[in-house]
Amino acid sequence: xxxxxxxxxxxxxxxxxxxxxxxxxxxxxxxxxxxxxxxxxxxxxxxxxxxxxxxxxxxxxxxxxxxxxxxxxxxxxxxxxxxxxxxxxxxxxxxxxxxxxxxxxxxxxxxxxxxxxxxxxxxxxxxxxxxxxxxxxxxxxxxxxxxxxxxxxxxxxxxxxxxxxxxxxxxxxxxxxxxxxxxxxxxxxxxxxxxxxxxxxxxxxxxxxxxxxxxxxxxxxxxxxxxxxxxxxxxxxxxxxxxxxxxx
Amino acid sequence: xxxxxxxxxxxxxxxxxxxxxxxxxxxxxxxxxxxxxxxxxxxxxxxxxxxxxxxxxxxxxxxxxxxxxxxxxxxxxxxxxxxxxxxxxxxxxxxxxxxxxxxxxxxxxxxxxxxxxxxxxxxxxxxxxxxxxxxxxxxxxxxxxxxxxxxxxxxxxxxxxxxxxxxxxxxxxxxxxxxxxxxxxxxxxxxxxxxxxxxxxxxxxxxxxxxxxxxxxxxxxxxxxxxxxxxxxxxxxxxxxxxxxxxxxxxxxxxxxxxxxxxxxxxxxxxxxxxxxx
Amino acid sequence: xxxxxxxxxxxxxxxxxxxxxxxxxxxxxxxxxxxxxxxxxxxxxxxxxxxxxxxxxxxxxxxxxxxxxxxxxxxxxxxxxxxxxxxxxxxxxxxxxxxxxxxxxxxxxxxxxxxxxxxxxxxxxxxxxxxxxxxxxxxxxxxxxxxxxxxxxxxxxxxxxxxxxxxxxxxxxxxxxxxxxxxxxxxxxxxxxxxxxxxxxxxxxxxxxxxxxxxxxxxxxxxxxxxxxxxxxxxxxxxxxxxxxxxxxxxxxxxxxxxxxxxxxxxxxxxxxxxxxxxxxxxxxxxxxxxxxxxxxxxxxxxxxxxxxxxxxxxxxxxxxxxxxxxxxxxxxxxxxxxxxxxxxxxxxxxxxxx
Numbered sequence: 001x002x003x004x005x006x007x008x009x010x011x012x013x014x015x016x017x018x019x020x021x022x023x024x025x026x027x028x029x030x031x032x033x034x035x036x037x038x039x040x041x042x043x044x045x046x047x048x049x050x051x052x053x054x055x056x057x058x059x060x061x062x063x064x065x066x067x068x069x070x071x072x073x074x075x076x077x078x079x080x081x082x083x084x085x086x087x088x089x090x091x092x093x094x095x096x097x098x099x100x101x102x103x104x105x106x107x108x109x110x111x112x113x114x115x116x117x118x119x120x121x122x123x124x125x126x127x128x129x130x131x132x133x134x135x136x137x138x139x140x141x142x143x144x145x146x147x148x149x150x151x152x153x154x155x156x157x158x159x160x161x162x163x164x165x166x167x168x169x170x171x172x173x174x175x176x177x178x179x180x181x182x183x184x185x186x187x188x189x190x191x192x193x194x195x196x197x198x199x200x201x202x203x204x205x206x207x208x209x210x211x212x213x214x215x216x217x218x219x220x221x222x223x224x225x226x227x228x229x230x231x232x233x234x235x236x237x238x239x240x241x242x243x244x245x246x247x248x
Numbered sequence: 249x250x251x252x253x254x255x256x257x258x259x260x261x262x263x264x265x266x267x268x269x270x271x272x273x274x275x276x277x278x279x280x281x282x283x284x285x286x287x288x289x290x291x292x293x294x295x296x297x298x299x300x301x302x303x304x305x306x307x308x309x310x311x312x313x314x315x316x317x318x319x320x321x322x323x324x325x326x327x328x329x330x331x332x333x334x335x336x337x338x339x340x341x342x343x344x345x346x347x348x349x350x351x352x353x354x355x356x357x358x359x360x361x362x363x364x365x366x367x368x369x370x371x372x373x374x375x376x377x378x379x380x381x382x383x384x385x386x387x388x389x390x391x392x393x394x395x396x397x398x399x400x401x402x403x404x405x406x407x408x409x410x411x412x413x414x415x416x417x418x419x420x421x422x423x424x425x426x427x428x429x430x431x432x433x434x435x436x437x438x439x440x441x442x443x444x445x446x447x448x449x450x451x452x453x454x455x456x457x458x459x460x461x462x463x464x465x466x467x468x469x470x471x472x473x474x475x476x477x478x479x480x481x482x483x484x485x486x487x488x489x490x491x492x493x494x495x496x497x498x499x500x501x502x503x504x505x506x507x508x509x510x511x512x513x514x515x516x517x518x519x520x521x522x523x524x525x526x
Numbered sequence: 527x528x529x530x531x532x533x534x535x536x537x538x539x540x541x542x543x544x545x546x547x548x549x550x551x552x553x554x555x556x557x558x559x560x561x562x563x564x565x566x567x568x569x570x571x572x573x574x575x576x577x578x579x580x581x582x583x584x585x586x587x588x589x590x591x592x593x594x595x596x597x598x599x600x601x602x603x604x605x606x607x608x609x610x611x612x613x614x615x616x617x618x619x620x621x622x623x624x625x626x627x628x629x630x631x632x633x634x635x636x637x638x639x640x641x642x643x644x645x646x647x648x649x650x651x652x653x654x655x656x657x658x659x660x661x662x663x664x665x666x667x668x669x670x671x672x673x674x675x676x677x678x679x680x681x682x683x684x685x686x687x688x689x690x691x692x693x694x695x696x697x698x699x700x701x702x703x704x705x706x707x708x709x710x711x712x713x714x715x716x717x718x719x720x721x722x723x724x725x726x727x728x729x730x731x732x733x734x735x736x737x738x739x740x741x742x743x744x745x746x747x748x749x750x751x752x753x754x755x756x757x758x759x760x761x762x763x764x765x766x767x768x769x770x771x772x773x774x775x776x777x778x779x780x781x782x783x784x785x786x787x788x789x790x791x792x793x794x795x796x797x798x799x800x801x802x803x804x805x806x807x808x809x810x811x812x813x814x815x816x817x818x819x820x821x822x823x824x825x826x827x828x829x830x831x832x833x834x835x836x837x838x839x840x841x842x843x844x845x846x847x848x849x850x851x852x853x854x855x856x857x858x859x860x861x862x863x864x865x866x867x868x869x870x871x872x873x874x875x876x877x878x879x880x881x
């Protein structure tokens with residue numbers, strides 16, 4: 001059986017998730033034993049004009065060109081994977097949606113903004129169907145490998161529905177709230193093995209909100225820790241603004 | 249950290265070979281299995297096994313063949329999740345892992361000498377088929393046998409050949425219904441509960457065995473109680489997501505009962521006051 | 527108290543003892559992590575150890591029932607092969623509080639119940655427990671006196687109790703005796719030491735008061751009356767379903783079973799992973815029906831598992847009074863408060879009946 005043909009594409013993003021993949025280290029060789037990378041701008045110049053078995057897409061969709069391009073990629077791909085926060089939940093690009101498009105355009109391009117038409121930021125699944133989601137800013141390498149293995153085995157990958165706290169507690173980290181810091185762990189989807197907190201940072205909520213967050217309860221918690229509610233809402237919006245488009 | 253092999257681990261698996269795969273409906277397949285080491289699976293009707301697809305997962309599946317069959321055992325699997333979908337892709341000759349049987353099964357010794365009313369909804373026929381085949385094989389040990397079977401559409405009818413055979417038997421009262429008929433369907437239309445009032449049973453000497461989707465139980469029980477069946481003669485088999493099968497992992501716990509160990513078959517009496525059961 | 531089962535260690539020698547211990551075995555002990563948090567970690571020398579500590583983030587059950595534990599190694603396909611395995615470590619746990627020891631006793635009960643959990647039992651054989659008695663409460667969250675876990679009874683190999691000028695050590699097993707002999711810095715106890723220990727235990731009865739306004743023996747009744755109590759509804763509003771309470775509980779043992787294949791996709795391992803009844807997918811079945819969908823039902827389930835269900839099944843209360851769940855809860859769900867409200871509500875109902 002020939003190796004599945006895999007491609008990487010980027011839209012509005014920092015390409016940091018692809019860098020994580022390129023930097024996977026030792027297991028990269030084993031990965032290349034089982035897949036054939038046919039297109040990956042960040043690491044190679046070759047292109048492929050056939051069908052892709054698996055396409056990893058980094059970045060969010062922010063203009064008409066991108067919409068057309070992602071649709072074409074979708075058509076050419078048997079499996080489409082959203083890679084990283086920008087692709088899975090819109091990510092930081094979503095902050096654009098807090099402002100009128102015109103204002104955003106002017107801010108970036110000045111008066112010539114009319115030559116650069118733009119759209120509200122969307123996550124990939126808000127434009128085309130997505131088969132697998134690898135959350136995170138950037139993606140967590142072990143999770144990338146896990147998802148890749150699921151794809152190759154033809155089985156689904158379920159992003160954990162519970163919060164980062166679950167993994168964080170098992171890593172026996174000192175709770176950030178005990179340190180007097182506001183951490184997004186309690187309302188953010190797990191799957192990253194509390195990567196940031198293990199390394200002394202707070203959780204920024206890059207993996208998106210949990211499926212069924214007790215928002216009212218969380219507000220009560222914030223009150224107890226004297227954290228203003230809008231401070232938290234801003235923190236949530238940093239990564240999760242595009243969530244509003246899911247509800248429509 | 250030292251690592252050793254422990255053969256007596258309760259998580260050890262036996263290799264089972266797929267002897268045959270039969271497509272029953274769009275969603276369900278029947279797998280005929282045999283242990284590679286030629287031992288047979290010693291089980292009671294209503295018990296379940298844990299079926300493993302290595303690298304994919306392990307799921308509880310009820311055994312649907314007769315316990316008296318010493319040649320092979322069967323499971324009927326609906327493709328709904330990761331493991332079941334992968335299982336559906338397997339072919340004759342493929343190997344899967346099996347451990348078990350687990351659970352209590354139907355209390356055959358209690359039922360013997362009584363009439364039996366079997367009520368199956370959809371895939372609930374799977375564990376009940378084991379009981380039906382057993383009671384047919386030991387026909388003399390049972391009084392009247394009634395089988396009521398319901399499913400959503402005629403296309404979802406499982407074990408069609410066997411059903412036809414059961415329907416023809418003179419020593420079994422069989423009735424079948426679908427929620428929604430198609431033009432070719434000539435049988436009953438309506439929920440399974442609609443069949444119960446018409447069954448001619450002596451409630452005090454009848455055991456009812458009920459298996460079906462979670463929503464079905466409340467309504468069926470109501471009808472059975474209206475018929476006058478005593479609460480300890482209504483047998484229900486529950487579906488929960490057992491992970492260990494040994495009363496440890498907690499996934500199947502219904503209040504103080506472990507569905508995998510104390511069940512999956514409970515009398516209505518045991519669980520009637522229990523929230524979270526139905 | 528048989529005097530020959532006791533030894534004395536000068537207080538100044540405690541560090542020397544720990545250092546000697548690390549030279550003969552792998553040792554794990556409570557280590558300070560900052561912000562009033564402690565954790566059991568492998569230690570190399572005595573200065574890492576905190577002798578005075580409040581219950582660690584995760585209880586030492588993690589050595590008996592690892593957070594992630596391989597159950598099977600497998601090969602798939604034509605070479606189908608399954609090998610059940612157990613990983614274990616010869617390790618001494620130093621400084622285990624009596625609450626955590628009683629947690630391990632609960633786990634022993636469950637995991638040696640048939641079918642036996644062979645992996646657990648193998649690991650247990652290789653672990654030595656050196657207890658450290660608390661002479662006073664660790665903090666306001668503890669309720670160890672209520673469940674009777676504040677006084678050492680069984681379940682350890684050695685038990686250290688701090689007296690005025692020395693530690694008195696109770697030897698409770700041959701594994702414990704081994705350590706006494708190998709380290710060779712203990713002195714025999716004399717009757718004065720024993721008297722002081724007795725006095726200390728008597729004094730503890732005064733210091734440790736029943737923290738909850740009922741007695742253990744009334745728990746089954748209380749919980750039988752409380753399934754529909756209003757407290758659970760309050761918890762529905764409060765609980766964030768983060769699973770912290772169960773992750774830190776010394777008697778929680780629920781788990782999930784998962785698999786991992788290597789990149790060849792041909793071989794891999796099946797493992798189990800701590801899991802929690804507080805989390806969304808826990809009680810879901812195929813088709814998406816969740817038998818404990820509400821947070822209130824999940825919290826209630828947790829309390830009933832601690833205080834009711836397992837009394838029938840194993841004859842034990844599955845709470846050790848360590849207070850971890852209350853200490854760690856972001857929403858400040860406090861076990862002592864919940865029990866107290868249950869008692870108040872139940873009493874009110876009974877009174878109403880009588881009036």
